[in-house]
Structure formats: C-alpha cells, structure tokens
Amino acid sequence: MLQPSDKSDVLSGSTAARAAPAYAKAALRLIPALVFLFILAWIDRVNVGFAKLSMLSELNLSEAAYGFGAGIFFVGYFLFEVPSNLLLEKIGARKTLARITILWGLNSVAMAFVKTELWFYVLRFTMGVFEAGFFPGVVLYLTYWFPAGRRARINGLFMTSFAIAGIVGGPVAGLIMSTMGGVGGFSNWQWVFILEGIPSVLAGLAVIRLMPDRPREASWLSKEEAQAIEDDLASDRKAVVSETSFKAALGDWRVWLCALIYFGIVNGNATIAFWTPSIIKETGVTDTLHIGLLSALPFIAGTVAMIWNGAHSDRTGERRLHCAIAALIAALGLAATGALIGSGSAALIALTVAAIGILAAFPVFWTIPQALLAGTAAAGAIALINSIGNLAGFVAPYLIGISASLTGTATSGLYVVAAIELVAAVLVFTFCRWKVVKR
Template identity: 85%
Template sequence: MSEAIDSAGIFPGGTGAKAAPAYAKAAARLIPALVFLFILAWIDRVNVGFAKLTMLSDLKLSEAAYGFGAGIFFLSYFLFEVPSNLLLEKIGARKTLARITILWGLNCVAMAFVKNETWFYILRFTMGMFEAGFFPGVVLYLTYWFPAARRAKINGLFMTSFAIAGIIGGPLAGLIMSTMGGVHGYSNWQWLFILEGIPSVLAGFAVMRFLPDRPSEASWLSKDEAQAIENDLAADRKAIVSETSFKAALADWRVWLCALIYFGIVSGNATIAFWTPSIIKETGVTDTLKIGLLAAIPFIAGTIAMVWNGGHSDRTGERRLHCAIAALIAAVGLAATASLIGSGGSAALVALTVAAIGILAAFPVFWTLPQALLAGTAAAGAIALINSIGNLAGFVAPYLIGISATVTGSATSGLYVVAAIELVAAILVFAFCRWQAVKR
C-alpha cells in the first residue's frame, strides 16, 4: 500500500528518494486512523443538527436556543484548547487523543438524556471541553511525522475527514432518525446520540493501544526510515528562525492574523455543519432520510476540492492564492445560498455545494501558513491558539443564523453575514500572508 501511495504522487517534492517509502508508510498507517477518529468527532459534534429536526419540539426549545447551544461548544473549546495542546507536547499524542476521544463519546451518549434547555447548554459546553485539543493536536502530531514541503497534501488527506464525516454522517443520521423513533421508548434523536457516541468510546481505547507518538516508536518503520524522517524534520526546524517559546509566538503579529483569518474560514464551516439539514428543509424537502442523503452532496464535492487544492499547493509551492481564492469561492457560495434559499428546488443546494467547495478547500492550505513560522512549544501553543480563536466562529455563526431564523423565519440574513466574514478572510490572506512555507 505504501508503495502505491508514493508512486501515485501523493507526496511530490520534498526530501530525497530514501525518505519517500517512510512517508508513504506513515501516511498509510496514520492517516486512515486519524481520519476515522475525526469522523467520529465531527459526527458527535454536529449530529445535534439532525437531532434538531425533532428534538426542539420534544424539549420545547426555540431556534435561538438551539443556535446558542450548538455554538456554546466552541466557547469551552476556546478555553481548554491551548492547555490541551501544550499538554500533548509534554505527554504525547497517544495519551492525549485517547483521553479526548473517550470523554467526548461518553458526553455524546449523555446528550440522549437531556431534559431541558439548561442541560442542553451544559452538555454542549462539556462536549467542547472534552473535545478541545483534538484537531490542533492532530495538526501538531502530523508535524512530528511530515516536513513542511509535504504538509499541505498530508493536511488535505487528514482534513478529508471533514467532508467524509458529512458524506457518512448525513445518511447515517437520516437512517437512525427515520427508523429508530420509539424503539424501547426512546425518541429518534435520543438513539442518534447513543448509537453515534458508543463507537468513539471504543476508538479511544484503541488509540491508547496502537498509536505511536513519534517515528522512533513505530514498529512498522525501520530504524533507517525513522531516522530519515527525523533528519528532514530537524532540517525544517533549522530553517524556521522564530524563537520556540509560546511567549515568543504570542508576540508575533502573524499568529494573530492567522487566528483572525481562521475565524473567517471556520464561520463558513460551522454554518454548513450545523445548518445544512435545516437549509435543505427550507428548500421544501421534508423526509429525514432524503435530507440526510442530500446533505452529503456538498461534502462530497468539498472532499475532492480539499485534496486537489492541497496537492496543487504542494506541487507549486504557492500557499497564499490557494487559500484566498478558496475563501472567496466560499463567500460567493454562501451569499448565493442566501439569495436562493426561499425559491425551492435544487438551486440553493447547488449554491451550498459551491460554498462547501470553497470552505473545505481552504483548510489544508491555511494550516501551512502558521506551520511555516514556528517550531517546538511555540508551534504547539500557536496552533492551539489559532484554532481556539478561529473556532469561536463556531459559536458566533450558528448563533447568528439561529437568531435570524427565530426573528425572520429564515436563515437568509445570517448566511449573508457569514458570507461577508468569509470575504474578509479572503482579503486578509491575499493582502498580508506573503510568507511561504519551507521549501527544499
């Protein structure tokens, strides 16, 4: 499998031929496992968007209350993310990712037993607290295995989990919601949380047993292959001139710029994650299984765009335009969705698909920008800081759309606001992100 991956050109450029088999092996072993974990995380994070279709009436929650509960996840995410990533740097990815995965799975199961608005808010907050550190932890973890010249593609391969989760999660949620209602006295949304939370708990124990922290600990790499990877990573660290303390990272204006840009990108991502089922329902589709199947379409297109954009960025060595153009496409797609959502038919779904293409394509290239600036503890803290600040958009965007839906009966005005935020992110990348990742 590793030879097939390398011969297919998954990792163009970068270091010499001696290291290529090692990177192919690392990709073949690590990426499927990390993608699987993120799929579980993503499904458990956003299944509330499908549960919403019947949960709101059962619990007598308003659209604004739902938007607040969906978004409060990101407030706790913000508070606990940096400490989690700094801890990962000290104790390793295996223990950190196992802890995170087990706890969010248990929290997801607990969501099935929510009885009122207060407990909805509490469990959404603790879900963010438990999951905090997972995504930036994986981004940091991949820097222990792949040098800068290979990271846009490897980030893209990992971040296909965003889209794959949408492809799998929509139909799966639709199937559970359409078939499990009333079984053993539980509502369909309760079964959704139970059946999607248990696999995460089991996966966490598997992580503890099988995930290596560093190349030197991987039994499936020879000593020469592990050393080849370490040599490349050491060369990367020498090429990064920034100090390696977290304090130094906080003083770098580019770190804060990246956080602001990421806020814009995530605002679009949170929108399609939490509101795609509702947007499809507003077009006139009422069957939950059909909503789930249609919700997969934007994520399928986004998967293809994500991998292509990351690979093309690696091949050309260009980062800024690849990220800025993707964010611009996202802005156009979201604005078009807002203008078409009330017309019914497929036009709004096409526009939403365009938005997903831009949103998802921006992610893998974006993360090469801060990774080109920092190393060591500074990288661990800065990646978490950027992700935590950026993910505040995960609170702001759903809440804005929830208010819009409550006040006007439609998500239209909220979508326009998110489109404007994406546009600002595109402008900032184009105007200010003029540094490039390390190239050899």
C-alpha cells in the same frame, strides 16, 4: 520575534529519496486512523443538527436556543484548547487523543438524556471542553511525522475527514432518525446521540494500544526510515524558525493575523456543519432520510476540492492564492445560498459551491502558520489559532439561529457569514506574504 525562512529547498535529493518510502508508510498507517477519529469527532459534534429536527419540538426549545446551544460548544473548546495542546507536547499524542476521544463519546451518549434547555447548554459546553485539543493536536502530531513541504497534501488528506463525516454522518443520522423512533422507549433524536457516541469510546481505547507518538516508536518503520524522517524534521526546524517558545509566538503579529483569518474560514464551516439539514429542509424536502442523503452532496464536492487544492499547492509551492481564492468562492456560495433559499435545487447547488470553497481553504491555510513555528511555539500557537478561530463556531450558528427566529429564514444570517468569509479572503491575499518551505 519568529523569523520565517527564505530557503525554498533544505533537503538534498538523496535524503528526500531515502525518506520517501518512510513517508508512504507513515501516511498509510496514520492518515486513515486519524481520519476515522476525526469523523467520529465531527459526527458527535454536529449530530445535534439532525437531532434538532425533532428534539426542538419535544423539548420545547426555540431556534435561538438551539443556535446558542450549538455554538456554546466552542466556548468550552476555546477555554481548554491551548492547555490541551501544551499537554500533548509534554505527554504525547497517544494519551492525549485517547483521553479526548473517550470523553467526547461519553458526552455524546449523555446528550440523549437532556430534558431541559439548561442541560442542553451544559452538555454542549462540556462537549467542547472534552473535544478541545483534538484538531490542533492532530495538526501538531502531523508535524512530528511530515516536513513542511509535504504538509498541504497531508493536511488535505487528513481534513477530508471534514467532508467524509458530512458524507457519512448525514445519511447515517437520517437513517437513525427515520427508523429508530420509539425503539426501547427512546425518541429518534436520542438514538442519534447514543449510537453515534459509543463508537468514539471504543476508538479511544484502541488509540491507547495502537498509536505511536514519534517515528522512532513506530514498529512498522525501520531504524533507517525513522531516522530519515527525524533528519528531515531537524532540517525543518533549522530552516523555519530561530526561536521556539510559546511566549515568542504570542508576540508575533502574524500568529494573531492567522487566528483572525481562521475565524473567518470557520464561520463558513460551522454554518454548513450545523445548518445544512435545516437549509435543505427550507428548500422543500421533508423526509429525514432524504435530507440526510442530500446533505452529503456538498461534502462530496468539498472532499474533491480539498484534496486537489492541497496537492496543487504542494506542487506549486504557492499558499496565499490557494487559500484566498478558496475563501472567496466560499463567500460567494454562502451569499448565493441565502439569496436562493426556497428555490430547491438552485439553493443546494449554491450550498455545494460554498462547501467547495470552505473545505478547500483548510489544508492550505494550516501550512501558513506552520511556516513560522516549531516545538512548544507550534503546540501553543496552533492551539491558540484554532481556539480563537473556532469561536466562529459559536458566532455563526447563533447568528443564523437569531435570523431564523426573527424572520423565519436563515437568509440574513447567511449574508453575514458570507461577509466574514470575504474578509478572511482579503486578509490572506493582502498580508500572508511570508515564504513557506518548499521541497
């Protein structure tokens, strides 16, 4: 059984001071690149939400079919995520992340040529297969560079990519939708997939050349700086766990609890990712460019909340309440969005509150399972938690799609997602009481 540490400080002040410049360099070099990659991944994952505005009528797809297709992405994601992360532990992040990025970019371009409901499902499924392992791979990769006491802040900086993708992706997709229709004989929704898929292929090729796997391989770190980071991480491994096999992780009930909690959090995230354009349209906005611009507002607020919550959690060393309160805010915001749909700006404000809670929960959540795991256990269990949690990405869009098909509005689906988010908050508050290493 994995045992968390009761130690609150495993580094001496001199070691921490020696390592600080190395961490600053690592953050400056790695975080912007990883954020950029995830922005591309997120845009290529959720651009179907904008393409939907005209694709459904052109291909004669129902709202329920869209919800199923949007969600089946996560079935492929679930099936291939753990193998992908275990492979990353063996062959390194550079090769793994490059493969993932190139393949999802090509899949996005292929989406432009969908003609039938069946091929819509197939390509959404394979998008999940290709992207599987990217997010947990990055979470694992960051554990090779930053010790536990720095991870909420670092996770928060990386996970701003969720919000930045919403800020950038919405207006860009809206601009493409409003200006590219008919160009070259393609519809506007087809251009969304083409123009947002090509940059991912190019970025994947850059990863092969530029991304170091470990601190000792980074040409921009001195030998002393790289060794300082390695020493900190070695101290982490001794303090955090006593066993590092994936089999041991599978036998720890806390790993499965984390997966259940993450399922609740991701329900909210999938909702705002795939349905924000449609929710804004239900408030009375019809112009696609305006929908794109307005869809950025919840993500802007969520970015600020994410960074602040992660930094404050690191300063205080408190994880449980920071995660539980954020999930509670998300639940209240989603329920209010359902109640206020059709009320214009009030619904947009409620959606923004939901985004604040949803996005603020992520960076703190990931410090909780990381307090239990290292090595192969971390690689497999982080992927397991993420893959199970991301099944919510199938559940939430499908629930809301069924609600929209049956009732003409997403309201009842939003209430269900809000309830699931509330359960996640209660589970974090009640059960996640093990200690996290603090420096």
